[in-house]
Amino acid sequence: xxxxxxxxxxxxxxxxxxxxxxxxxxxxxxxxxxxxxxxxxxxxxxxxxxxxxxxxxxxxxxxxxxxxxxxxxxxxxxxxxxxxxxxxxxxxxxxxxxxxxxxxxxxxxxxxxxxxxxxxxxxxxxxxxxxxxxxxxxxxxxxxxxxxxxxxxxxxxxxxxxxxxxxxxxxxxxxxxxxxxxxxxxxxxxxxxxxxxxxxxxxxxxxxxxxxxxxxxxxxxxxxxxx
Amino acid sequence: xxxxxxxxxxxxxxxxxxxxxxxxxxxxxxxxxxxxxxxxxxxxxxxxxxxxxxxxxxxxxxxxxxxxxxxxxxxxxxxxxxxxxxxxxxxxxxxxxxxxxxxxxxxxxxxxxxxxxxxxxxxxxxxxxxxxxxxxxxxxxxxxxxxxxxxxxxxxxxxxxxxxxxxxxxxxxxxxxxxxxxxxxxxxxxxxxxxxxxxxxxxxxxxxxxxxxxxxxxxxxxxxxxxxxxxxxxxxxxxxxxxxxxxxxxxxxxxxxxxxxxxxxxxxxxxxxxxxxxxxxxxxxxxxxxxxxxxxxxxxxxxxxxxxxxxxxxxxxxxxxxxxxxxxxxxxxxxxxxxxxxxxxxxxxxxxxxxxxxxxxxxxxxxxxxxxxxxxxxxxxxxxxxxxxxxxxxxxxxxxxxxxxxxxxxxxxxxxxxxxxxxxxxxxxxxxxx
Ligand code: SF4
Ligand code: SF4
Numbered sequence: 001x002x003x004x005x006x007x008x009x010x011x012x013x014x015x016x017x018x019x020x021x022x023x024x025x026x027x028x029x030x031x032x033x034x035x036x037x038x039x040x041x042x043x044x045x046x047x048x049x050x051x052x053x054x055x056x057x058x059x060x061x062x063x064x065x066x067x068x069x070x071x072x073x074x075x076x077x078x079x080x081x082x083x084x085x086x087x088x089x090x091x092x093x094x095x096x097x098x099x100x101x102x103x104x105x106x107x108x109x110x111x112x113x114x115x116x117x118x119x120x121x122x123x124x125x126x127x128x129x130x131x132x133x134x135x136x137x138x139x140x141x142x143x144x145x146x147x148x149x150x151x152x153x154x155x156x157x158x159x160x161x162x163x164x165x166x167x168x169x170x171x172x173x174x175x176x177x178x179x180x181x182x183x184x185x186x187x188x189x190x191x192x193x194x195x196x197x198x199x200x201x202x203x204x205x206x207x208x209x210x211x212x213x214x215x216x217x218x219x220x221x222x223x224x225x226x227x
Numbered sequence: 228x229x230x231x232x233x234x235x236x237x238x239x240x241x242x243x244x245x246x247x248x249x250x251x252x253x254x255x256x257x258x259x260x261x262x263x264x265x266x267x268x269x270x271x272x273x274x275x276x277x278x279x280x281x282x283x284x285x286x287x288x289x290x291x292x293x294x295x296x297x298x299x300x301x302x303x304x305x306x307x308x309x310x311x312x313x314x315x316x317x318x319x320x321x322x323x324x325x326x327x328x329x330x331x332x333x334x335x336x337x338x339x340x341x342x343x344x345x346x347x348x349x350x351x352x353x354x355x356x357x358x359x360x361x362x363x364x365x366x367x368x369x370x371x372x373x374x375x376x377x378x379x380x381x382x383x384x385x386x387x388x389x390x391x392x393x394x395x396x397x398x399x400x401x402x403x404x405x406x407x408x409x410x411x412x413x414x415x416x417x418x419x420x421x422x423x424x425x426x427x428x429x430x431x432x433x434x435x436x437x438x439x440x441x442x443x444x445x446x447x448x449x450x451x452x453x454x455x456x457x458x459x460x461x462x463x464x465x466x467x468x469x470x471x472x473x474x475x476x477x478x479x480x481x482x483x484x485x486x487x488x489x490x491x492x493x494x495x496x497x498x499x500x501x502x503x504x505x506x507x508x509x510x511x512x513x514x515x516x517x518x519x520x521x522x523x524x525x526x527x528x529x530x531x532x533x534x535x536x537x538x539x540x541x542x543x544x545x546x547x548x549x550x551x552x553x554x555x556x557x558x559x560x561x562x563x564x565x566x567x568x569x570x571x572x573x574x575x576x577x578x579x580x581x582x583x584x585x586x587x588x589x590x591x592x593x594x595x596x597x598x599x600x601x602x603x604x605x606x607x608x609x610x611x612x613x614x615x616x617x618x619x620x621x622x623x624x625x626x627x628x629x630x631x632x633x634x635x636x637x638x639x640x641x642x643x644x645x646x647x648x649x650x651x652x653x654x655x656x657x658x659x660x661x
Contacts, residue, residue, distance in 0.1 A: 039512065
């Protein structure tokens with residue numbers, strides 16, 4: 001079995017299994033806990049729990065005016081790398097071809113220059129986030145090993161992906177087999193590392209954020225707090 | 228997360244538990260408190276640190292140890308070691324260290340001296356984490372472990388014995404008689420039947436008696452059949468603040484059961500934030516079905532009485548700014564009610580730069596005002612509020628919580644500031660018209 005066959009076969013299957021089962025397990029261990037429902041009478045005219053949750057999920061997308069400018073800047077940086085990662089993963093033609101092989105699903109790709117810019121901006125933004133974490137006293141105090149691991153497994157696929165991209169997408173897709181197999185294998189394995197780590201660390205916030213915001217939204221809207 | 232890298236500040240202990248017993252009971256309590264919401268909130272923190280900027284203790288000092296997310300460290304560890312999805316592995320490999328007594332002692336300062344459970348941090352948190360509520364869960368564990376600031380523990384003991392931190396119930400009739408005489412207003416006590424049980428904050432039985440007399444005036448003008456009662460009169464629930472759940476239940480039941488006993492349909496809470504948090508939003512914990520009476524805050528009562536035309540007030544027609552008490556506004560939902568009362572008084576309202584749900588805490592909430600140790604920290608927080616009040620140029624500085632008033636009065640005194648916070652209730656009482 002070649003390295004590429006390994007990366008595309010058993011390693012990929014393993015990573016997807018860990019990702020799905022691990023995430024499901026993590027969610028289950030939260031929701032098996034008691035509900036501890038709020039038994040106080042709701043404020044007259046309070047929004048329904050669903051409306052309260054939804055409002056909180058949407059409201060938390062951008063900080064309020066009363067918070068300082070650097071909060072807005074950090075939030076913006078967060079958006080840059082989140083959106084950048086999504087564009088790079090979902091918009092790059094060879095990624096779409098990869099997903100189509102696995103699932104049969106496909107969608108139009110962005111042109112290559114857009115992808116290069118997106119990857120570049122995402123890398124800079126992630127480097128900025130790292131720098132901030134390593135230098136700012138608040139973030140230094142809060143950081144755990146999870147932050148280092150999560151940052152690394154997010155950054156590696158970008159880096160290895162750039163290394164594996166030495167030709168235009170059209171040329172890559174025109175061939176029926178990969179020629180830069182080592183670079184591609186390493187790229188795939190790095191992405192699989194991200195999938196494997198996902199359920200164990202803070203990357204899981206990609207799923208939890210809605211529940212977490214929603215839970216506070218339900219609590220506060222029950223009280224008629226206009227957040 | 229790293230422990231605050233400082234010498235351990237003064238900490239207090241109660242009881243005779245050994246070091247390891249303290250950790251065991253604290254950990255058991257932390258673990259017991261986890262339901263969905265708390266678990267989601269511990270799980271979803273991304274350690275972005277944005278919450279620091281929302282917290283007045285961090286803002287006033289610039290010290291990273293006051294970062295809200297860090298205040299939760301012991302309970303976070305308890306979660307991942309005992310409750311979380313991979314707890315057995317975490318424990319076996321010691322991936323998350325078990326808190327030590329040293330940690331808990333260090334965190335005593337962070338959860339009792341430098342957190343008001345004001346909830347401002349939740350508003351900036353991209354995950355919407357309710358840190359205030361988790362700090363309360365931490366206080367439950369700290370309380371059972373006997374690791375509470377001594378001053379708060381002392382108040383706890385008084386309340387356990389007397390049902391109040393101010394006075395034993397037997398003395399209530401005498402205190403009320405004195406207030407009646409001083410202000411020339413009748414304050415009914417221990418009536419067998421009434422429609423409304425009226426309660427007080429401890430300060431209203433000592434230095435803020437004018438507020439109590441004002442309440443009596445307004446209640447009479449509104450035509451309410453009311454009484455105070457020695458079996459349930461102090462609404463400021465020290466159990467709620469300290470993390471003493473048993474006492475919290477006892478104090479809440481004293482109010483509600485007394486109301487039921489005298490046939491009252493409503494419990495009127497004083498101008499006190501934590502009284503509202505405890506009785507309005509948490510009484511449901513102790514009553515299996517529905518809470519058998521309506522529980523309302525003084526601000527709601529004023530608002531409703533004005534709206535219904537049961538009382539009328541003279542329009543003052545001057546400028547005022549308003550300090551939003553956290554438990555009543557950000558955690559209680561009465562932002563608009565207070566402003567309607569201010570409007571009825573004819574004030575030209577000049578809002579603080581941060582107001583309504585984003586207003587800064589006075590720095591005294593959650594029992595911090597009674598915690599002598601935190602006085603220097605409170606003074607720095609006060610400077611932030613003072614600057615915002617001065618920037619409005621408003622003539623009056625109004626609020627609707629007696630605890631906030633005490634905190635702000637202390638700050639004003641320490642800085643020779645001439646502005647004194649006024650009570651919304653007292654302003655209504657002083658300006659009643661026929
Ligand atoms: S803002 Fe929220 S997610 Fe960020 S560190 Fe604070 S609690 Fe955690
Ligand atoms: S609840 Fe208030 S005092 Fe406590 S950490 Fe949050 S902002 Fe600071």
